Amino acid sequence: MAITRIYLDDDALRRTMAISGVYTEQDAVNLALRFFTQHATPEDLEHPIHARAAQAS
Template identity: 55%
Template sequence: MSVAQFDIDDDALERAMALSRVRTKKEAVNLALRFYAEQQERAARISRHFERARDWGAVEDAERFHSAENSR
């Protein structure tokens, strides 16, 4: 664990603490950092899956299916 001192948006911190129901600023900041990292990791995984699907031709198949369904 590292120690840091910096300015934080008080309104955003209060909102985050209220929504997450954490008791300390430290908990709120750590929760926000973990949440951000998890969101970015999830987005990267989705992107990799999308690229694989494009390589397999699945994206084009899905687009053709969607177009056919909409034209009915």
């Protein structure tokens, strides 16, 4: 596992922890990353979500 220093959205972090029931920030981030990647579609790999959102604006 890699150690990475990141700035997090405090509200999103608190909500993730409350919804998931995890007790640590690290567990919340790891859970969110796993959830996000497990729900990705083949289209997401070809056309990342952030790129599609920018085109829709």
